Amino acid sequence: MNHESYVKRLKLEVNDLREKRRAVILAHNYQSPEIQDAADYVGDSLELARRAVAVDADVIVFAGVSFMAEVAAILNEDKTIIHPVREAGCPLADFLGVETVKKFRDDYPDAPLVLYVNSSADAKMYADYIVTSASALKLISKLDDDTVLFGPDKNLASYVEKRTDKKIIPIPSNGYCYVHEQLIRRRHIEKARDEHPNASLLVHPEVSPEAQELADYVGSTSQMLRAIGRLKSDEFLLGTEEGHTYRAKTLYPDKEIFPVNPRAICIDMKKITLENIKKSLENMKPKVILEKKISDKVKEILDRSLRLIK
Numbered sequence: 541m542n543h544e545s546y547v548k549r550l551k552l553e554v555n556d557l558r559e560k561r562r563a564v565i566l567a568h569n570y571q572s573p574e575i576q577d578a579a580d581y582v583g584d585s586l587e588l589a590r591r592a593v594a595v596d597a598d599v600i601v602f603a604g605v606s607f608m609a610e611v612a613a614i615l616n617e618d619k620t621i622i623h624p625v626r627e628a629g630c631p632l633a634d635f636l637g638v639e640t641v642k643k644f645r646d647d648y649p650d651a652p653l654v655l656y657v658n659s660s661a662d663a664k665m666y667a668d669y670i671v672t673s674a675s676a677l678k679l680i681s682k683l684d685d686d687t688v689l690f691g692p693d694k695n696l697a698s699y700v701e702k703r704t705d706k707k708i709i710p711i712p713s714n715g716y717c718y719v720h721e722q723l724i725r726r727r728h729i730e731k732a733r734d735e736h737p738n739a740s741l742l743v744h745p746e747v748s749p750e751a752q753e754l755a756d757y758v759g760s761t762s763q764m765l766r767a768i769g770r771l772k773s774d775e776f777l778l779g780t781e782e783g784h785t786y787r788a789k790t791l792y793p794d795k796e797i798f799p800v801n802p803r804a805i806c807i808d809m810k811k812i813t814l815e816n817i818k819k820s821l822e823n824m825k826p827k828v829i830l831e832k833k834i835s836d837k838v839k840e841i842l843d844r845s846l847r848l849i850k
């Protein structure tokens with residue numbers, strides 16, 4: 541059987557199981573084309589969190605990394621959340637341990653602590669607010685405080701600081717995503733621009749401030765998609781994980797869209813496959829189960845944060 545027929549058969553099997561389980565598949569914009577095509581909904585972290593609450597289903601299969609599946613579980617006590625590979629984590633989230641959070645809390649007792657959703661559930665328990673890259677600027681702008689603690693992404697912290705009159709203290713001082721910080725640098729951008737001199741450059745706020753400076757637009761994955769619709773260009777370069785190019789091309793088939801670096805791959809995102817989605821629907825595991833004390837506390841913070849950005 542060739543690859544195409546194999547994927548076709550897998551998709552049919554996944555569909556049957558999805559119906560049988562009354563399940564939906566939510567997939568992040570960085571997932572592989574097969575998964576994006578098979579998913580009920582594809583989006584950024586904020587959209588997926590909202591969608592997880594809105595969908596009418598008994599089971600959610602989450603094709604993304606672990607913190608995203610955990611947020612879906614925290615917001616949905618009554619649904620079963622399945623994350624096909626629990627070890628698919630986010631190395632950026634691992635930069636922020638609870639001890640660091642506590643230390644900064646003690647050092648800056650009056651500053652609110654805003655955590656990027658790319659963080660562990662344990663760290664989130666200490667936050668005043670939780671944001672995604674799509675909501676960070678909006679939420680922090682609404683706070684009265686002049687100084688804000690923000691972690692774990694130092695580049696998103698700098699993005700927000702440049703666009704507000706606030707002092708944003710990154711916690712820790714050196715948290716970053718290797719895909720964005722190391723694989724979308726000036727030299728990758730210059731090479732891509734040489735190849736596509738007429739393209740508009742859109743980058744994610746997780747890239748370095750230097751790379752952000754070179755861009756025509758900086759925004760979350762969903763904000764980039766909207767920018768493609770708004771901007772006059774026919775050609776775009778996307779400075780983010782390579783999977784996002786497929787998503788953008790699906791939505792804008794008439795535009796020329798290229799990744800800045802086709803090797804900017806998030807290994808953890810790509811641990812999810814159609815095969816392990818099928819297996820997880822067959823076995824109904826691995827389920828995402830968090831300690832009630834943690835999920836109740838984080839839910840309260842997520843609800844408060846979502847209300848503020850409405």
Ligand code: 13P
Nearest residue numbers: 584585586672673760761
């Ligand atoms: P978005 O919220 O923009 O989809 O980003 C999530 C992420 O992990 C970026 O690397």
Ligand code: SF4
Nearest residue numbers: 630631632717719806
């Ligand atoms: Fe985490 Fe970076 Fe992967 Fe996004 S791309 S999930 S921030 S490691």
